[in-house]
Amino acid sequence: MDTMTTFPENLPPELVERLVTSGGGELARKMNIEFLELSAEHSVASMPVEGNTQVIGLLHGGAHVVLGESLGSVSSAIHAGAGRYAVGIEINATHSRSVTSGIVTATCTALVLGRTLATHEIVVRDEDGRRLSTIRMTNMLRDQ
Template identity: 85%
Template sequence: MTTFPADLDPELVERLVESGGGELAVKMGIEFVELSADHSVATMPVEGNRQVVGLLHGGAHVVLAESLGSVSSAIHAGPGRFAVGIEIGATHSRSVTSGTVTATCTALSLGGTLATHEIVVRDEEGRRLSTVRMTNMLRDKR
């Protein structure tokens, strides 16, 4: 069950609830646990997201991180605005072959035009698997 901040844009909540966070997030089994501009958490199963040798795909780490960072940035942007990713970089430091991974997103900078987050993906034992930094541009809806 996702925890939403009380002052979250109702339109964004509706889109998140109706879409499950987007088609790719649904396909990958991403579940949003806690959402805010400053701190967000999501989980994803390893099963179904592994590459050919059985490890969680590095791209799956990035999809999980980008999904979480994008929503956090959209929350920061607020009503009448949206976030678009302009930069993302990942460092993978450990692999995993089973279980569930948890991503924790922390705001590094929340400005009027840019939002930057660090997303750390950990395994069930709390070991860091990857570190992702993402920057989103905040735009007004037309």
């Protein structure tokens, strides 16, 4: 996890420790996802296109989803709070534009932050601000 990542003040210390030591998870590290802002309500992350493309050179549709799910999962875990965790139970994505180079940025916005469920919309954009995909994710919040 990059030192530029900002954490909300009320984030449980064990979650900060887990995020910092894991870098957001092995897959997020492999895909070079960088978490820039993190909160339950609004989070931002970026990822290079290079290294995450499919056979004809476009950013892989699954890479969009990994970026979105990584951000939605962390945002849900923040909402869940200390002694709880988030488990993804549903995700869908609509890809509306392709990209072959540069950096993509995902912005995660909470739609519902409940006691047992958290739903987020994640929009992935290219460097020119064009919407590439829209991802919606629901996490179940569980006690440890």
